[in-house]
Amino acid sequence: MTHSRTPAFSRRAMLAGGAALSATALLPLQSAAAQGGFTALATTGMVGDILRHLVGDRGRVEVLLGSGVDPHTYKLTRADIGRLMGADIVVYNGLLLEGKMTDALVRVASSGRPVLAVTEDLGDDYLLSPKEFEGQYDPHVWMDVGGWIRATAKALERLTAFRPADADAFAANAAAYTATLRDLDAYARRVLGSVEPQRRVLVTAHDAFGYFGRAYGFEVLGIQGISTESETGLRRIQELVDTLVTRNIPAVFVETTVSDRNVRALVEGSAARGHRVAIGGALFSDAMGAPGSYEGTYVGMIDHNVTTIARALGGAVPARGMAGRLAAL
């Protein structure tokens, strides 16, 4: 019985398709190949920073998510999908950081285009799986510079396989970038190590600093869970206020991609119990700073975070960070 209707349906589909086709056929072809080199697309700015350093002048690097965009909740638009499909290689963070993009990434990967997650080689020995995030790993690997060095190695391996002709250039670029990252890691250890041990507690808007805490010896308490999607319970606020008051913690931190409402609740809650807590500054958690600025690079982002945290908690800190390039705080 359904057969009698099939032709009608497909005719309508063809008509609709045909009308739109005739419009698009007139357009000039635009592809990365026409401009020489290749186009690599990164989801987050942090992944894009790796790519920019590794690819250098051998190709073009695009970043899907701008500064201040929260990757947990971002939904792709038609223009984004077009960019995904137009790239020669797609690199993302993985571990479900790009929550609502996962479906599209999987579908793009199934088309045979190289799609890789920089965290895909990190195993159980490295990854954290917080108990409230049952069975899943914490995706905020870039917060530990050591972890990001491993991510860089992964990106190098896959880029080399993708463009063997440029292997030497990629390897030299990766060596230089890794050296910078090692300096950054050393700086972070030095500055954060100057914070008194009992004050090494980092209270932030969501649980983005798990790897940071493990790498640099901080206890990390987030108000929201791993994803900014999760709801905050009143009880969680109460617990944190208790911790702030009883352990005499001087500062809490807001994040650039998350509303500061919950953090302000902590400050007010503590004030009501006679403990003054300052907001130690805004940390870059899931996205970097403005493009073109020092904080808009991975090194600048981590430098900013490390310097801000150490200063607010009473550590010894150079006035303008590791390289003297931080905007005045």
Add this chain to the structure above:
Amino acid sequence: MTLLDFLQLDLPAGLTAVLASSLCAMLGNFLVLRRQALVGDAISHAVLPGIVVGFVLAGSRDTVTVMLGATAAAALAAVLIEAVRRLGRVEAAASMGVVFTVMFAGGVVLIEQAAAHAVDLDADCVLYGQLEDVLWLAPTGLASLLDPAALAELPRELVTLAAMNLAVGLLIALFWKELRITSFDPALASAIGIPAGLFHYGLVLLLALAAVASFEAVGSILVVAMLACPAAAARMLTDRYGRQFALSLAIGTGSGLLGYTLAGPLLLLLGMDWSLNAAGMIAVVAGAVLVLAVLFGPHHGVLAKRRARRMAGAV
């Protein structure tokens, strides 16, 4: 934007938008004629707990299990609405308002629980859908439109919606007269032996299936808009049953096509490098059509009525 872009991105997503719109527009007619447009709102929200349970049981967005769950939830909602109305002696609208909000809230609680068990579903995705994710990566050129291997890889959402359109279209054609009588005059229908109640529950069931077929791609907000707007706009334009049906279908598919084009492809054609949410744009277009119909409808429109009143005054 290239031809391949169009085949891989815009064709599947645009067609999915059009099919979801036409499906909802067809069913919407019977709701509007029965003055029960709110039932669409109620059912598309009340199916949420069923979707979540089906999803958790299947472990994936497997269509059949999710549809079974949604159907069960819709049946429960229909029975509950009737029960609250009778036992509580409240208006039908109040009873619906109570039942669908409670069931939707139950669904949200279930999702939060399920999310803790790492299930890939959230309230956001149910409400807004993700039309932009409906990709068809198989085609390599125009020839793929006729290539069975490429066609076999059409996105699941698109295939489900096409099948639902066929099934609903066929059922409406089969029960054309019965639906007409039960919609316009249920008392007369019962008097001449047509089970009006059965048709009501049948309609509720179809609504639930349509909501599930559409939610993943376009979200339940668009479903609610498309159940009400095209049929209501068509109602402003004509008093004939058949013509209303045809008009609502045209308005529904037209809004789907226009809304999708305005949200993405048009902006890209104009050289922009950003685009808007397609499902939202489609609902906006459907709403705009309704406003135009209300203003300019030939007999029921605001302007036509004013003119008629003026002429009556002149005589």
